[in-house]
Amino acid sequence: ITTDDGRSLLQTLKSVREAVNLRPVSAGKFIFIGTGSHRAMVNELVARRSQAFQGAHSMEFPLLGEDYVEYVLGSLRAAGVEDLPSPAVAAAGFRTLGSRPEEFKKALLQLAQRGELAADDAFPLIAATLRGAAADVEIRRLEDLGELAVAVFDKIAESEQGQRGLFSADSAAGYASQLGRPVPISELQPVVNVLLDENLIMRRGHGIYEVADPVVRSVWLERRRLR
16 A cells, blocks of 8 residues: 555455446445554545545454463463563553554563563563653654644644644644744644654544554653653
8 A cells, every 4th residue: 555556456446346336237245355554554545535445444453462462471481481571561561562562572572681670570661661762763753844743743642532623723823822933724734744644643534633653642642741
């Protein structure tokens, strides 16, 4: 979905779907199911008018849980690795890392460098550090987009269910107060488009936006409270 060939394939699949499903004599239905690991990019496939499957149904799968954590720990023990956190501590660390397998395995590998700390004491610290480091990459990308992009992102991050009214006069006045300068409404749409293109935010529905990465949103709000 990030290449011309991929987008062309989606257009072709849509054409096939319509050719089959709109024919009254078709013996069956053509159903296309796709999966992806990047929430924002998958959501754009059904939210943007320029996409082949705009208007299609999108749903989020449940996150991996304790059964996955126990599987990973069991696999490591079977391979001869004994110095591991307890299942409860490992599961809490996995949640801290946004339930991401790659980050979880990276955290387990870093246990070997922890020094004299017990595994159950070190693992939460390692998980929190990796979580912050991953969020920092996205936050730096956000800050590079300018102060108005940061202000818009900040407003979106306030709502867990998705933020409306980004382009209202009240919102523009709020941005202006935050930045200390007038913010014309005409300046907002290009900023939101850039945030979408950078996959920092995503559309939840018509006129509703949310932060693409829940971990980034959580870290952002934690740091805002500290400020």
